[in-house]
Structure formats: structure tokens, C-alpha cells
Amino acid sequence: MACGSEPSAGTPAGGSTAGNGAPIPGGGETTTAGGGGSSTTNNSPTATTGAGVMPCDVANVVVNNCHKCHGAEPIGGAIRLVTPDDWQKQSPLFDPTKKVYEVARVRLADGTMPQGSVLAAEDLATLDGWLAAGAQASTDPADASCGSAAGDGVIAGGGADTTPASVGPGGTIDVCSKPGAYDPLVAEPGETCYEFPVHAPNSDGPFTVPNGESYHEWYYAVPWGPNDVWTRYGADFDNLPVLHHYLIFTSQAGRSPGDVAQNVAGTTLGTSATLIGGWAVGGCSTRMPDDVGGQLPPAPLIMIQWHLYNTTGAPALDNSKVQMCTVPADQRENIAGITFLGTENFNSVFGMPAGENHFTTKCQNTTSAPITVIGFTPHMHLIGTNMKTDLKRADGTVTTIFDQPFQFDYQVGYEIPPAVVNPGDTLETTCSFFNDTGRNVAFGESTETEMCYQFALSYPAGALDNGALSLIGALNTCW
Ligand code: HEC
Missing domain, CATH: 2.60.120.230 (Jelly Rolls)
Structure with missing residues (x-):
């Protein structure tokens, strides 16, 4: 199913067409707030609602470890976990026969929550103790004022965050604490940036996101030249509450630019595909160090796989755009x-x-x-x-x-x-x-x-490879 718009590959031309990675005009700084995982608004526990409050120690754990996704405006298919009442609701997805606080114990114990990180042992003990006792609102008047004390609860995110990137657990750099880490990308001097929009089949219009969990794959003609390397990728997010994660592949699949493979089986490595990037809820954009460019494997197509999670109970539309920026290889050392x-x-x-x-x-x-x-x-x-x-x-x-x-x-x-x-x-x-x-x-x-x-x-690219043929055909292996 070819898309209505011109499927031709190659040179970036103006306007966003479904089948081509469209270039993003360079120039002025964007001021759009938010973006990936930016839930800096309303992150604090609402200590003053009639529904009561969580004990301060519990609220602290939840704000710092869960509200990035489960705040007052949840993202990525997560539910709201702000007042004690939120924990007493029936679990919408995981096990509708149980309450949210019961499911939370299971998800903490099996390590699938918090998504993307691990709770410190004492935080786990604090939260699990409260859940085990039925997740009741606090009766201690002192807890009523901890909303402000528990702080802004602001996790990395928001365009205004200028904390320098730090080295986090496991030796990785917290790239999301870098300035502008959540902003849509705007081409910097020398860069050309391309957009790969989520779109309806055969149209440039928004995609209708099914209820519940679903996976879809969008195909685009490769817009950059053979000598270009990547410098950054990120996204201009549209309907953040329903976006769970994306993976970017170069692909040799027998598909046409503009194709949308709807309701595919789940996260896969892609058909005849090479993974070049990915994002999951709570994450932010990725930037190469200034002296490095990322090799782009030669291929005719880009395939972007989205995992969508619509728990809003209503039909949702999305028109998010994955963005990728490149420079000619000779501009990076x-x-x-x-x-x-x-x-x-x-x-x-x-x-x-x-x-x-x-x-x-x-x-x-x-x-x-x-x-x-x-x-x-x-x-x-x-x-x-x-x-x-x-x-x-x-x-x-x-x-x-x-x-x-x-x-x-x-x-x-x-x-x-x-x-x-x-x-x-x-x-x-x-x-x-x-x-x-x-x-x-x-x-x-x-x-x-x-x-x-x-x-x-x-x-240097390729230096680490020792060329053992992999079962899936890759030669850039080392084991
Ligand atoms: C980076 C985002 C993120 C963080 C951080 C996170 N979650 Fe989640 N959580 C999700 C998403 C997305 C879902 C829905 C998909 C799923 O069930 O895996 C979810 C689902 C859940 C559910 C199941 C909801 C249901 O259907 O019953 C519980 C309970 C939960 N999370 C608890 C927590 C707790 C407690 C924390 C903090 C200790 C936490 N999560 C941190 C993203 C997150």
C-alpha cells in the first residue's frame, strides 16, 4: 500500500510527506516545552486533595521513582499514581481482578516497575510496606504538608533543565539531564535533520491509535546520502500519553516508502533490518559526542517501529515525528x-x-x-x-x-x-x-x-568486528 505522497527517495525536499524523511528547517531555537518524558508539570504529590495523602516517606519514593510516568498527567500508557485513591482503583490492564496497589507489589517484585530503573532497597521496603498494609491514606497531620516538602518531584525533563549530565548507576551517562534533552530537534550549523512522521496509511494525516497495546511499523525512503553520518536523533512528540517506545532500523524489506504495517506481533529486531536507535517512555533525545559521527548502514529504507499504549479509553490520534540529524562524514573526526x-x-x-x-x-x-x-x-x-x-x-x-x-x-x-x-x-x-x-x-x-x-x-567503525558470521547474517560481530 503505497502512500499517496511521492515515494521517491533521496534529496530532502520541503514539506513532510509520509514516505520520506522530511528535512527539518534549521534556524531559530524552538521553544516548545516538553517532549519525551517531560512531565515536569504537576509532578508533586497532591497533598491537599480530599482523597487524603500518602505518608511522606512513601510519597517521596513514588514522586522520585514513579511520577516521571505515573504523575498527574501520565505518559506512555501508565496510570495516575498520585492520591491514595489512585492505588485503590481496579487495575486497568495488568490484572483487572486486582486493585492497583496489589498489582504494584507484583510489578515491584518481578522488577518490571519502575520501568527503566531499579528502586533502592530501602525505598522498595518503604513502598512495599505501605502497599502490603493496604495503601491507606495517612492519618498523621504532619503528612498533609509534605506535598511541598516532598518537593517539586521534578525528574530530569523539561526544556529548562540545565543540570550537567552525570554518570549514573551502571556506568551510564544520564543523557536526559543534558540541556535541551527533551526538545524537538532543530538543525544546528552544518546539520541536516529529517523527520519520520507517524501517519495514517496512505495519508499524511494523523494515525488512529487503537485502544490498548499495539505495535506498528512505518516505512520511509532513506533521505540522506551515502557519505552522511548521524549526529543526533530525537522526536517531536504529539500525543505523549499513548507513546510507549520506538525503534529505528535501516531496512532491506520489500516494502514501499509510505507503507504502514499495522498491528505487528510486538518488539522485533525487524525484517532484514539493522537497529540504529531507539527511545522509550521517560527517555530523551540522543546526541553523539561533538567529535563523533554515527555510521548509517547502507539500505533503501528506514523502518520505525512504534509501541503504542492507549489507555485513555477513547480513540486517540497521533502525528509524532521521529527526527534524525546528519552531517557529511568528513565533518567528524x-x-x-x-x-x-x-x-x-x-x-x-x-x-x-x-x-x-x-x-x-x-x-x-x-x-x-x-x-x-x-x-x-x-x-x-x-x-x-x-x-x-x-x-x-x-x-x-x-x-x-x-x-x-x-x-x-x-x-x-x-x-x-x-x-x-x-x-x-x-x-x-x-x-x-x-x-x-x-x-x-x-x-x-x-x-x-x-x-x-x-x-x-x-x-573507528568496524575495528572491533572480528567477522564471525551471525545466525541472522550479521558480519559486524565480535564474540
Ligand atoms: C518510565 C516510565 C515508568 C516509570 C518510571 C514507572 N512506570 Fe509503572 N508503568 C509504566 C507503563 C508504561 C505502564 C503500562 C504498561 C505496563 O503495564 O507495563 C506501567 C504500569 C504500571 C502498573 C500496572 C498498571 C495496571 O494495569 O494495573 C503499576 C502497578 C505500576 N506501573 C507501578 C509503578 C510504580 C509503583 C512505579 C515506581 C516505583 C512505576 N510504576 C514507575 C511506566 C512507568
Whole structure:
């Protein structure tokens, strides 16, 4: 189903057409507030409603760890968790026979909430203790005033945030604390930026988001030239409450620009596709260091996979635009490429048994020059729990350069402080799984099978690859 607008690839031309990544005009700073995950408005616990208040210690935990998504204006398909009443409602999605506070205990215990992070042990104890006792409103008058004390509850986000980026847990850089991290992208000098809109099939108009959870894939002609590299990607979000995550792929699929594959099975690696970027609710835009450009694998198409979550109870429309900015390769000192670390071997065809499983593989710098790793994007399936990469020096010293819990519905790229892998040094990557499926799980592309890919972004592009042929055809591997 070709789209009504011109499907031709190539040169960016004005106007947003469904089948082409349209360029974003450069120039003046945008002042649009908000954007991805920006829920800075109304983030504080509403301590003064008639519905009562949460105890202050609980409110603090919830504001700081949940309100990024579950605030007064929830985003990404999350529900409101602001007053004690909100916790007493029936669970809308997860288990409608239970109350939200009962479901919350399950989701905290299985590690799927908070999405994208982990609760500190004492915070978990505080929140879980309150939930276990029935999530009752506080009767202590002192708690009534903690709304303001619990603070603004402002998590990273909002155009005005200028906190310098910090190195967070697991060694990753909190890119969302960088200035402007949530703003729609505007081309900077030398850059050309392209937009890939969510649109209705055969039209430039907004897409009608089905009720509940759904996945869809949009195809576009590759708009940049063969010598361009990427510098940034992000989005101009439209209907934030229904957007859960997106993944950007280059694709060789036999599709036409403008095609929309609606209601696909779920998060996949894409058909004949190479992952080049991703975002999940709570995240923000991604920027290469100033001296690095990201290699864009040659392909005729871009495919963007969106996971939408419409819990508004009403039909919703969305016209969000994923944005990607490029420069000619000669404008960046270093060109970074993606290498697959990890493994495709889970006890060969037998697959991994029940319970905890860890698979560690090694990738050595066999060249005669240093290689610099600047980021990772872990990819596993439903039973993946953690991804870790250690840098082992030739003299035996080991530094953990990446260690993050894995959640299937939160597949994002992470920036790390540049890690220099010297000749002879080794990257040791460990994928952890918890197999509770009741059967052995082998490698495969469907979500009933598993993957263990740690996509490493490093420069010079290709230097880390040792070329072992992967089962899915990739040659840019190292294990
Ligand atoms: C980055 C965003 C994000 C953060 C942070 C987050 N959640 Fe969620 N949460 C979601 C989304 C999206 C859903 C709906 C999809 C799902 O069920 O996974 C959800 C679902 C839930 C549900 C199930 C709702 C139902 O259908 O019954 C509960 C309970 C929950 N979250 C509790 C929490 C708690 C408690 C915290 C903080 C400790 C938290 N979440 C932090 C995004 C988030």
C-alpha cells in the first residue's frame, strides 16, 4: 500500500510527506516545552486533595521513582499514581481482578516497575510496606504538608533543565539531564535533520491509535546520502500519553516508502533490518559526542517501529515525528559503528534450562590501535534480566563499564564515558536470564526464543568486528 505522497527517495525536499524523511528547517531555537518524558508539570504529590495523602516517606519514593510516568498527567500508557485513591482503583490492564496497589507489589517484585530503573532497597521496603498494609491514606497531620516538602518531584525533563549530565548507576551517562534533552530537534550549523512522521496509511494525516497495546511499523525512503553520518536523533512528540517506545532500523524489506504495517506481533529486531536507535517512555533525545559521527548502514529504507499504549479509553490520534540529524562524514573526526557483542549460543540447540542463566563471551581488540567504546544498546527478549560488560586489560585488571537491568519493553541506547580498549584488551559481556517459561529456551528471532546482543557503539567503525558470521547474517560481530 503505497502512500499517496511521492515515494521517491533521496534529496530532502520541503514539506513532510509520509514516505520520506522530511528535512527539518534549521534556524531559530524552538521553544516548545516538553517532549519525551517531560512531565515536569504537576509532578508533586497532591497533598491537599480530599482523597487524603500518602505518608511522606512513601510519597517521596513514588514522586522520585514513579511520577516521571505515573504523575498527574501520565505518559506512555501508565496510570495516575498520585492520591491514595489512585492505588485503590481496579487495575486497568495488568490484572483487572486486582486493585492497583496489589498489582504494584507484583510489578515491584518481578522488577518490571519502575520501568527503566531499579528502586533502592530501602525505598522498595518503604513502598512495599505501605502497599502490603493496604495503601491507606495517612492519618498523621504532619503528612498533609509534605506535598511541598516532598518537593517539586521534578525528574530530569523539561526544556529548562540545565543540570550537567552525570554518570549514573551502571556506568551510564544520564543523557536526559543534558540541556535541551527533551526538545524537538532543530538543525544546528552544518546539520541536516529529517523527520519520520507517524501517519495514517496512505495519508499524511494523523494515525488512529487503537485502544490498548499495539505495535506498528512505518516505512520511509532513506533521505540522506551515502557519505552522511548521524549526529543526533530525537522526536517531536504529539500525543505523549499513548507513546510507549520506538525503534529505528535501516531496512532491506520489500516494502514501499509510505507503507504502514499495522498491528505487528510486538518488539522485533525487524525484517532484514539493522537497529540504529531507539527511545522509550521517560527517555530523551540522543546526541553523539561533538567529535563523533554515527555510521548509517547502507539500505533503501528506514523502518520505525512504534509501541503504542492507549489507555485513555477513547480513540486517540497521533502525528509524532521521529527526527534524525546528519552531517557529511568528513565533518567528524571519528566515525563510530555498531558491533554485535554477546552470543547466539544458549547451550546449542538444547537451549537454556529453567532458572538463572548467565552467558559470558569475550571480544578482544586484535588490531594494533586503540578502540574507543562510547555506548551500548542491549537487546534480549522476554526473559532477559541484566546486561553487563567488563573491560579486561591485558595485565588482568577488570573494570565494569556497563551494568544495567534489562526490561523487554524498555530497549534504549545508553551513553557511557568513553572506554578505551587497547590492543590485546578484552570486552567480556554477560547476558543474564531468568527462565520461568517451563521449557528450555534456545536462540531465535521470535519472542518465545531468546537473544543476547550487546550492540556496542565504537570508533573507528568496524575495528572491533572480528567477522564471525551471525545466525541472522550479521558480519559486524565480535564474540
Ligand atoms: C518510565 C516510565 C515508568 C516509570 C518510571 C514507572 N512506570 Fe509503572 N508503568 C509504566 C507503563 C508504561 C505502564 C503500562 C504498561 C505496563 O503495564 O507495563 C506501567 C504500569 C504500571 C502498573 C500496572 C498498571 C495496571 O494495569 O494495573 C503499576 C502497578 C505500576 N506501573 C507501578 C509503578 C510504580 C509503583 C512505579 C515506581 C516505583 C512505576 N510504576 C514507575 C511506566 C512507568
